[in-house]
Ligand SMILES: Nc1ncnc2c1ncn2[C@@H]1O[C@H](COP(=O)(O)OP(=O)(O)OP(=O)(O)O)[C@@H](O)[C@H]1O
């Protein structure tokens with residue numbers, strides 16, 4: 049009886065995948081279909097703007113709803129500048145924490161530190177924005193920016209009036225927001241480096257630090273790069289917190305103290321007030337560009353991070 | 367005269383698991399000593415204690431003395447990193463660095479300790495690769511990634527990497543267990559060559575191998591050295607019934 053049962057289940061199991069696989073495939077296709085639909089719809093809505101401005105949409109910095117002339121360069125600049133700034137701050141920090149967690153921390157310290165870092169990811173972005181406005185911005189305005197201006201004022205990045213609202217504030221907020229992503233994934237990557245690799249370097253007379261720098265990080269470099277791309281993707285798409293602290297002025301200035309504007313911010317700020325077709329269409333085109341950038345970043349990142357645990361890309365010269 | 371190693375009252379633990387118990391053993395300079403014994407008896411643990419690699423494992427703890435040329439490597443002021451530079455190690459599974467080329471692998475240890483220029487490094491790499499009997503096979507492809515080599519070649523590269531540092535002692539933990547008979551033979555020939563310049567200690571499961579290559583053999587059983595002596599004696603006239611039982615295949 050038991051054996052019959054098993055045989056029946058077996059048979060059933062062999063038959064059932066047809067159904068199940070079919071359903072799963074349907075849902076998979078549905079998602080892909082949705083994606084295509086979104087691109088199609090946004091693309092259609094953006095068509096007027098694409099048709100009207102052509103390539104100059106990317107090169108013009110005139111954003112003038114009153115005269116119906118639109119160029120997206122300030123927003124592209126603001127997005128890239130704030131995101132890159134966030135990476136410059138977040139990558140060393142995240143890598144440092146990841147190295148600490150995977151290579152150095154005593155076991156009792158690992159969980160609390162990971163927990164604190166992960167909690168950062170759970171804070172709603174509007175709360176980051178509030179914190180940025182009421183804590184970070186005054187603090188930067190009344191201290192840090194003066195100090196930076198005095199110490200590094202010969203660089204164009206640290207010149208000009210200091211308001212506490214602008215690229216620097218946005219970059220710092222974004223850095224904190226992407227820190228958990230980069231840290232968690234880099235840590236996974238480092239933990240997946242085989243112990244035999246570390247032992248090989250130690251047995252050659254390498255110190256712990258030499259082992260990390262020469263063996264562990266190179267072994268995980270592809271995955272770490274993926275983690276950074278994923279973080280960048282998050283920074284580029286972040287809307288609320290950035291909108292609250294970046295100043296929302298469509299201008300291009302090298303100074304980190306000056307206000308700027310990002311692609312998500314302009315969409316969320318102007319969408320409800322756009323009266324002309326062209327204005328709406330220009331916003332749609334910005335959305336399309338944003339979508340393309342984040343999609344690309346995420347695809348690259350996922351492809352790279354998936355390689356965790358496999359042999360890293362070969363090559364490298366002396 | 368090459369330096370041997372003297373082990374005195376060596377004990378090792380994994381957390382509370384007392385794995386090595388009061389080991390006393392003289393490892394002779396310029397000779398090959400084989401460690402044999404059933405699986406789990408503590409051979410790997412013992413050999414890792416000889417270059418302070420046991421403490422790398424979480425929960426690994428050692429008590430006792432290991433003397434190398436008048437210096438206790440577990441002495442108070444001794445730097446484990448310097449000890450590992452003097453006592454090289456080859457692992458059971460070949461573990462070349464996959465992000466480095468063959469040449470970079472060969473000098474990966476040298477780079478840590480000596481500031482040689484490119485020429486000096488290249489010379490050192492060639493010397494080590496020749497010693498490891500790998501040079502002829504790789505001399506035209508030194509810039510290829512190390513993982514493009516076969517398993518046996520990778521293991522010889524790992525030997526070369528350890529030799530390039532110019533250690534005094536070479537520890538090998540089952541260096542042939544992942545290899546085919548032809549590669550095993552090459553590495554055995556290599557060991558015979560190496561004992562002219564190094565003190566070699568090898569762990570092996572293969573008793574023919576121990577009989578072929580080793581001058582001395584020590585039988586480890588349940589964390590203790592039951593018997594040690596010249597290989598011929600251990601294999602032909604073992605004194606302890608447990609040794610006899612093991613080499614005649616009654617257990618292990
Ligand atoms: N990393 C570890 N953590 C905890 N216990 C370990 C660890 N490695 C080994 N042990 C224990 O220590 C004992 C000795 O292990 P060891 O690896 O030294 O044996 P071995 O003689 O090398 O065996 P084999 O011939 O199978 O390689 C075993 O009982 C094993 O369970």
Ligand SMILES: [Mg+2]
Pocket residue numbers: 409410411539
């Ligand atoms: Mg072993």
